[in-house]
Amino acid sequence: MPWFWRGLREGVVTTPYPKQSDPYADAFPAAVAVREDAPAITAEAAEGLCPTGAITADPASRTARVDRGRCILCGHCTRGRPDVFSLAHGAESAVTGRSSLTVPQLEETDEALAATRRELARRTGAFRRSLHIRHVDAGSDGSEEWEILALLNPVYDIHRLGMFFTASPRHADVLLVTGAAARGMAAPLRRTYEATAQPVVVIAAGTDACSGGIYGDSYATHDDGIRDVVDVDIWVPGSPPSPFSLLHALLLATGRLSASGKEAEA
Numbered sequence: 001m002p003w004f005w006r007g008l009r010e011g012v013v014t015t016p017y018p019k020q021s022d023p024y025a026d027a028f029p030a031a032v033a034v035r036e037d038a039p040a041i042t043a044e045a046a047e048g049l050c051p052t053g054a055i056t057a058d059p060a061s062r063t064a065r066v067d068r069g070r071c072i073l074c075g076h077c078t079r080g081r082p083d084v085f086s087l088a089h090g091a092e093s094a095v096t097g098r099s100s101l102t103v104p105q106l107e108e109t110d111e112a113l114a115a116t117r118r119e120l121a122r123r124t125g126a127f128r129r130s131l132h133i134r135h136v137d138a139g140s141d142g143s144e145e146w147e148i149l150a151l152l153n154p155v156y157d158i159h160r161l162g163m164f165f166t167a168s169p170r171h172a173d174v175l176l177v178t179g180a181a182a183r184g185m186a187a188p189l190r191r192t193y194e195a196t197a198q199p200v201v202v203i204a205a206g207t208d209a210c211s212g213g214i215y216g217d218s219y220a221t222h223d224d225g226i227r228d229v230v231d232v233d234i235w236v237p238g239s240p241p242s243p244f245s246l247l248h249a250l251l252l253a254t255g256r257l258s259a260s261g262k263e264a265e266a
């Protein structure tokens, strides 16, 4: 009974995203950005800032670049060089190409990215408004799993969008893979991928899955994250990524978001 009264008192708590923007998602610090007016920085200074090697600087132009796929959002760079780095806010941090995780983006990747998006849309056209997700933990520290669990609570409630988790890869449209691609999980992940019906979309969820994260190349993990094991379609940076970023990736998988990030017509 107390739950009934609490429900009436609090009203609807479910996010309006993706139909409308959500102020909480818009304010959420999701990634590191390089300021447009950033001063030049030497390669040595850039590399010394970051514990995961996510920051580089072009030796000629001395322009800083951040590989969000390697960034664990420790905040060291934004505190140490606020004139160069800032936090980018918002839900829409998932991308369809690994190179797009590097900011500022290289112009020559635009054409390749458009082709990747077209190919993904062609493969996922059959999913339309229903999506079944198989989560695979390939060596996670558990943080991504907390965010994935949140997708089922009343705030995010992915069931309203026709998205469901399934226990079997046979029933899955999407493999949502977390973790730094532990060597011991390479074969199970590969077998899960092979057991999933085609077309399947693979989402690398979190920095560890995108690049191996802070573990990098070790006796236990792969240097390049899960792409050493399976072909990845969608990349979600963050350590861990917020539920909004995960939701953004799932909407990209269904083709329900346009390139601009707005919900596409049904």
Ligand code: SF4
Binding pocket: 032, 049, 050, 051, 052, 053, 054, 055, 066, 070, 071, 072, 073, 074, 075, 076, 077, 078
């Ligand atoms: S916030 Fe990311 S890019 Fe900045 S120092 Fe930490 S890991 Fe490196």
